[in-house]
Amino acid sequence: MRDHECSHQALAEGLRQRRLSRRQAMWLLGASSGAAALSALQGCAQSPVTGQTIVVGMSEAQERSIDAQVAPHQFSQDLGAIQDATLNRYVGDVGRQLHALSHRPDMPYSYRVLNANYVNAYTFPGGAMGVTRGIMSELQDESELAALLGHELGHVNARHAAQRQGQALIAQAAVVGVNVAAQNSRWGSLVGLGSQIGASALLASYSRDNEREADALGQDYLVRAGYPAQGMTRLHQLLVDQEKSAPSLLATMFSSHPMSDERRDTAARLAATRYAASSQASPQRERFMDQTAGLRRLKPTITACKNGEVAMSAKAYDKAQPEFQAALRHTPDDYAAHVRMAQCLQAQGRGQEARAHARQAQAIYPQEAQAHKLSGVLSLGLRDPARAFEDLDRYDRQLPGDPGVVFLKGVSLEGMGRRPEAALQYRQFLQFTQQGQAAEYAVARLRAWGMIR
Ligand SMILES: [Zn+2]
Known part of the structure; x- marks a missing residue:
């Protein structure tokens, strides 16, 4: 379905959106896949859902590539998959049942419940999906979960990210790393909660029409999979209630606040008419309830963490800290609570205590990268570059491709007196970006060492 009008439009859109340098994209996608991905940045495609011609900012190969490269970083920012194999498997089972019935059954879908406490769910363009424990603990039955996953599948199937984001998605994800680096260009400065807003926030910028289409597809998949269509209505009612009780906790999926009532009413109308038989x-x-019993036991911990995060975002650390303490009293080995407590203490300049919590988090969940980074950054602040390097390198091996960490590894090596290796890290960082405080610092060091003019 390639016609003249579409190609022309694609070209114009491509020029408008070309915010990302070739070098940045290459870095992000990896040298091997980068070239192929870039050549396929713009074009026309047939909507898998409607069959109509759509302008897409990425090929299917690139959708898959973004998932592989970016999604692990975002999931880690949301503190990784919950350490509850039963629950992750259960959500995956429900998801598989739905995506097998979708318009793109062959995408590389994957599902996990994330340790994040805020109420959210999101999907990368290739189908890598995250549901926070914050929203999981609010759901009441499997049909609501299926409605949630169905909605996210709707975005993947209608290729909303490909249509709207294109390069902007990659650019945004890349910028996250740079910001972290910039905030840490001096020893002892802090990584704030603010750096959490990454790709997931960007994934939220779907249009109202996109959201309506995802709802419609989600409800269709829900019914095809044998659930009552009312699951979608109840999901939206839950969001309406959340919006009323705690608007500051709502994120991504609910960024289109004014639509909540409309979306619930639409779902209810369809449940009573087109899908009446499913009732x-x-x-x-x-x-x-069986499968989520473990999670529901964590509810007080999740709620306390949520309250603490809200206080943190208002910089009310004196209010946040008792919340994280309460969470840890209830669940002493909660990874998320230790990470948040560490960040709360870090923000108050209490580096030693912060690092103790970060180290506990590392011990509790060594496979998750975020605590390694936090511990590394705190160690740098405590003038312990050797320990910092160890932690940052661990992070880098688990989650390669974070330029901020490449930079901080350089700082650590410099602090250990390992200048040639530090220079290597700074050079690698500068391949990604030459702008910002961190880049200026890296250039200044290389210049001072006579390695560049
Ligand atoms: Zn959505």
């Missing part, structure tokens, strides 16, 4: 189906409440 006899079971919402699978018992099965849901």
Whole structure:
């Protein structure tokens, strides 16, 4: 379905959106896949859902590539998959059942419940999906979970990210790393909670029409999979209630606040008409309650963490700290609570205590990268570059491709007196960006060492 008008439009859009330098994209996508991905940045495609011609900012190969490169970083910013194999498997089972019935059954879908406490769910363009424990603990039955996953599948199937984001998505994800680096260009400065807003926030910038289409597709998949269509209505009611009780906790999926009532009413209308026959189906409440029992025991911990995060975002550290303490009293080995406590203490300049919590988090969940970075940054602040390097290198091996960490590894090596290796890190960082405080610092060091003019 390639026609003249579409190519012309694609070209114009391509020029408008070309905010990302070739070098930055190459860095992000890896040298091997970068060239192929870049050549396919703009074009026309047939909507997998409607069959109509759509302008897309990425090829299917690039959708998959972004998932592989960017999604792990975002999931780690949301503190990784919850350490509850039963629950992750369960959500995956529900997801698989739905995506097998979708318009793009062959995308590389994957599902996990994230340790994040805020109420959210999001999907990368290739189908890598994250549901926070914050929203998981609010759901009441499997049909609501299926509605949530169905909505996210709707975005993947209609290729909303490809249509709207294109390079902007990559650019944004790349910028996250640079910001972190910039904030840490001097020893002892802090990585704030602010750096959490990354790709997921960008994924939220779907249009209202995109959201409506994802709802419609989600409800369709829901019913096809044998659930009552009311699951979607109840999901939206939950969001409406959340919006009323705690608007500051709502993120991504609900960024289109004024639409919540409309979306609930649309779902209710369709449930009563087109999908009326589905009302006899079971919402699978018992099965849901069985599978999520462990998570629901964590509810007080999640709530305390959520309250603490809200206080943190208002810089009310004196209010935040008792919340994280309460969370840790309830669940002493909660990874998220230790990370948040560390960040709260870090923000108050209490580096030693902060690092103690970061180290506990590392010990609790060594496979998750975020605590390694936090511990590394705190060690730099405590003038302990050797320990910092160890932690940052661990992070870098688990989650390669974070330019901020490449830079901080350079700082650590410099602090250890390992100048040639530090220079290597700074050079690698400068391949990614030559702007910002961190880049200026790296150039200044290389110049002082006579390695560049
Ligand atoms: Zn959505």
